[in-house]
Amino acid sequence: MFDTMLEELNTGILFRGGELIELPNDIQTCNSNKGDGFIRNWLWNVPGFRRWRVTKLTAGEKLEVLNTVAYPNYDNDQPILGVDLLWFGVTRKLVAVLDFQPLVQDQEYFSRHYKGLISLNSKFPELRKNENMHSFDPEQYFSPWLLFCRGGLEEANNSLPKAFSSFLTCYWDLSKEMVDKSSRLSSQEVRKLQTHYDIYSSERDPAHGLFTSYFGKAWTDKFVHTFLFPDSNNDDSSFERE
Template identity: 60%
Template structure:
């Protein structure tokens, strides 16, 4: 379901100077405890970004997943890129979340960074559903113009590829524009905002339970705390090798 989008995402990072980083082999890929699902992840370093992670899970007709988060360098207060796509084949149900995840809900910040996403949101109304998010507060780390859809509308499924391409292109363009402007936050403040994002997300991400069901609780705990949200353990003074210092 998501292989074309995965290829587009990874190729876009690679074409812009991305370098693939090593991940411990047991976290980089694996099969479910029942042998009915496969998961593979990539970790990238790219100009303008301190880390960019990508995960693809294939559980056949039961479930397909594509997830990615991009963290800009600390010197840049650009929103994080967030991609979360799930396809339940037997139910023909799509869950899609595409957003430039804001570091703050301050009006000046939203005015500065969201013209492009506003335009995309208007172009794809079928992906701008009004359903309530079940695991997260939509007013914290989500923008008012996120693309969020849950259901089996064929029009939404058909629009996903075009919306994904427009979304990704817009984010790359935003990064280039942002690097030319002074940041509204100091590098230390941006780092603290990234830490807060990881802590919040690790506590609420429903994928934790999903991964535990397929790959076991111990593996899921490591995957969430060491790969998905490595700063979630910052209060315990835990250092991870899966993060990179800002330039």
């Protein structure tokens, strides 16, 4: 279901100078304890970003997941790119979340970084947020213009691929613009906010239960804290903006 989008993402990263970082074998690929699924991960060194990770989980016809998160360099207060795509084959249900995840929730920050995403939100009304985000506080690390959908085959085959391509292009364009702009947040603030993002996400991400069901708790705990959200190990949870 998501192979074409995965190829588009990885090809775009390569085109922009991305280089793969070697991962431990048990993180790069892992087979399900149940014998009915496997996971593959990529970690990229991309100019302008301190970390860009990609995950693809496949469990036969039952489930497919594509996830990617990109962290800009600390001298860039650009939002974090976040994408979660889930396809449940038996029920033919799609869950899709695509967002420029804001470091702070204020109008000046939104004005600097969200013109492109606001335009996409209008262009794809079927992917506008129309229900509450379970597990997460929408006022933290989610924007008012995220693309969100609970749909079916129609959205999976038509709306989502178009929105995904436009979304990636929009984010690449924003990164290009930031080369000539100075960040409003200091490098120290960006670092602390990105760290808090990892701490917050590691505690709230519902994927922990999903990965545990396929790969066991020990592997999942390691995966969450060393690959998905490695800065969650830092004790910065009490951070408040200065």
